[in-house]
Amino acid sequence: MDQWELMLRLLISGVLGSLIGFERRSHYKEAGLRTHFVVALGSALIMIVSKYGFMDLINTQSVSLDPSRVAAQVVSGIGFLGAGTIIVEHQNVRGLTTAAGLWATAGIGIAIGAGMYIPGISATALILIGLEIFNKMQKTVMYSTGIADVSVEGINPVLDVLKNSKVRVSNIQVNRNHKVNNVSEVRIIFRLYTREQDEIKQIMISLLRTKNVKNVNIE
Known part of the structure; x- marks a missing residue:
């Protein structure tokens, strides 16, 4: 195999991964340009080694090779990196799209490393287009997660405020919290959907x- 063509595959993989990383970084996500660049280029390198790195052993007797075995480990191995971008906060999960993007970037690197230029480039374009379209659709309706710590006597007034508000409220949860000065408190967790931050x-x-009401936090 021509070494220059293999270098070209690495270059293309790095560029495609950087495009996805730039889109993620432009939205202030955890994994950005450098991470996606390294994931794509590393995946392509592993695919190249898996496919061409053992060519000198093919004609060796009693030696059988599976050219996809090394590359297959990328699919499972990238999951550990993606898990690091997932954050659970106040029963709200963030970073799933970025984790999926890293997984898809690894797939693009494998495709380019195998010489499948058109599928790899097409997948990159579709991912970028899809992320932008769905991001604009999601911005039309914003949602926030709120937490309110109140005494037991304050549950109904808080629920009345949420019910009479101009925004859509869902996923209301009431959990028993703790006692402060022998007064039982509860924690009310709710989600707000609106287009206006002022609301x-x-x-x-x-x-x-x-x-x-002791404390209110809306994010």
């Missing part, structure tokens, strides 16, 4: 003005 601020102000 979320107004809800927070209304909750803080409600009697028996």
Whole structure:
């Protein structure tokens, strides 16, 4: 195999991975340009080694080779890297799209490393187009997760504030918290859907003005 063509495959893989990484970094995600660049280039290198690195052993007797065996480990191995970008906070999961992007970037690197230029480039274009389209669709309706610590007597007033607000409220959970000065407290967890950030601020102000509300946090 021509060594220059193999170098070209590495270069193309790095460029394609960088494009996806740039899109992720432009939205302030955890894994950005450098991470996707290294994942794509490394996946292509592993694929090249898996496919061409043992050519001198093919004619050796009693030696059987599976050219896909080394490359197959990329698919499972990339999962550990993707897991590092997933964050669970206040029962809200973030980073799944970035983790999936790393997994897809590894697939693109494998495809280019195997010499499948058109599928690899097509997959990159489709991922970029899909991320931009769905990101714009998601921005039309924003959602925030809120947490309110209140005494038992303050549950109904808080629920009334959420019910009478102008935004859509869902996933309301009431969990028993702890006792402070022998007063039982509960934690109310809810999700707000709206297009206006000012409406979320107004809800927070209304909750803080409600009697028996200890703390409110909306993210």
